[in-house]
Amino acid sequence: MSTKKIGIGIVGLGRAGWGIHVQDTRRRRDYRIVAVADPLPERRAQAERELRCRSYESLSQLLKDTEIELVTIATPSAAHGPDAKKALRAGRHVVVEKPMAVTVREADSMIAAAKKARRKLFVHQNYRFDRNYTYLKGVVDSGIIGKLFAIQLHMPAFTRRYDWQTLAKNGGGVLNNTGPHYVDQIINLLGSPVVEVMGDLQRIASAGDVEDHVAAFLRARNGCTAQMTISSAQNITPMPPYRWVLCGSHGTCMANHESSTINYFHPNKVKPLKAIDGPVMSRAYEHNDLPWRTKTVKAVGPNVGNFYDNVHAVLRNRAKLHVTPESAREIIRVIAMIRKGTDFPGRAIAKR
Known part of the structure; x- marks a missing residue:
C-alpha cells in the first residue's frame, strides 16, 4: 500500500472546481494540490494565497508542470471532452466533472484516449x-418491496438563472447540470x-437558450419504468414530502434525503x-385485505467512502473504479435519448 501523496492539478476554479474539488482535497493527507489553472487572475491569486500552490492561466501551461499526476477538469461542460x-x-x-461529455461520440473518444494513454x-x-x-x-436489493416496477423522482425549484450554464454553447441546461446525478x-x-424514452424539455424562467424544466419517462428492458421531473420553474410550497417513490410488487418506498x-x-x-x-x-370491487406493515427509518445507507477515496485507492492500491467511464457513458446515452425530438438537442461543440 503506497503512502505517496497524489499531486493534483485543478482546472477551473468556479463553483465545482473551487467549491467541490478544491474543498474535497485541500485538507486530505493523501493529496497535494500542486497547481490550479483559471483564466481569472483574481481566482488564481486566491488559490496561490490560500492553497500555497502554483497557478496557470491555461490547461496547456498546467500540463507542463511535472509534479502533477492527476488533473481534475472542472471547466464548462462543452469543454470536458x-x-x-x-x-x-x-x-x-x-x-x-459531470456531465462526462455532451455527446455519446465524445464520451467514446474519451474512453479510447484513456485506454491508448494507459x-x-x-x-x-x-x-x-x-x-x-x-x-x-x-431497499431494492433487499426485496422488501418485491419486484421493482416503477420509479418516481420529483425535484422542484424556481430559480431564474443567468450564468454560463444557461447557454447551449457551454453545454448548459438543467439536464446537463443536475440531470447526470439523478x-x-x-x-x-x-x-x-x-x-425507450420520452422527454419534455422547456425553458420557462431562466435566461439563455437551454432548458430549465425537464420531464422524462424511461422504460428499461426488464419492463421497469421511471418518471423523472427536474425543474427550475416549479415553486411548490410546502415542498413535496418525498423526493423518491419506489414501487414494488408488494410494497412502496417513499423517501427524501x-x-x-x-x-x-x-x-x-x-x-x-x-x-x-x-x-x-x-x-363491489372484490379484493383482499392485506396485512400491511409500515416502517419509517433514516434514509441513510452503507458508507462506501467518497469519490476521492476511490480515486486514491485505484491509483495507489489498484482498487476497482466505483464509477467506470463506461457507466458514465451510459448516462450520456440516456440524456441524448431524453433530448431527442425536443427543442433542446444539446449538441454544443467546444471551441478550444
Whole structure:
C-alpha cells in the first residue's frame, strides 16, 4: 500500500472546481494540490494565497508542470471532452466533472484516449457514493418491496438563472447540470438498460437558450419504468414530502434525503388470487385485505467512502473504479435519448 501523496492539478476554479474539488482535497493527507489553472487572475491569486500552490492561466501551461499526476477538469461542460483528452494525451490521470461529455461520440473518444494513454479516467458522478442513494439501492436489493416496477423522482425549484450554464454553447441546461446525478441513480436502480424514452424539455424562467424544466419517462428492458421531473420553474410550497417513490410488487418506498417510509406486506402471508368471472352479490370491487406493515427509518445507507477515496485507492492500491467511464457513458446515452425530438438537442461543440 503506497503512502505517496497524489499531486493534483485543478482546472477551473468556479463553483465545482473551487467549491467541490478544491474543498474535497485541500485538507486530505493523501493529496497535494500542486497547481490550479483559471483564466481569472483574481481566482488564481486566491488559490496561490490560500492553497500555497502554483497557478496557470491555461490547461496547456498546467500540463507542463511535472509534479502533477492527476488533473481534475472542472471547466464548462462543452469543454470536458477536449480538455480531458488533452490531459490524457499528456500522460496524466484525469478526473472530469459531470456531465462526462455532451455527446455519446465524445464520451467514446474519451474512453479510447484513456485506454491508448494507459491512464485512468474518473468521472465525477459523486452521487453514486451518496448514502441516500446507497439506502435506496439497498431497499431494492433487499426485496422488501418485491419486484421493482416503477420509479418516481420529483425535484422542484424556481430559480431564474443567468450564468454560463444557461447557454447551449457551454453545454448548459438543467439536464446537463443536475440531470447526470439523478439519471445515473435511476439507471442503477432500474437494473436493466434503458430502451425507450420520452422527454419534455422547456425553458420557462431562466435566461439563455437551454432548458430549465425537464420531464422524462424511461422504460428499461426488464419492463421497469421511471418518471423523472427536474425543474427550475416549479415553486411548490410546502415542498413535496418525498423526493423518491419506489414501487414494488408488494410494497412502496417513499423517501427524501433524510427519512423514508416503507409500506409493505409479506407475500407468503396472503392467499393466492383467482379472478371471478361473473356477477357477485356484493356488487363491489372484490379484493383482499392485506396485512400491511409500515416502517419509517433514516434514509441513510452503507458508507462506501467518497469519490476521492476511490480515486486514491485505484491509483495507489489498484482498487476497482466505483464509477467506470463506461457507466458514465451510459448516462450520456440516456440524456441524448431524453433530448431527442425536443427543442433542446444539446449538441454544443467546444471551441478550444
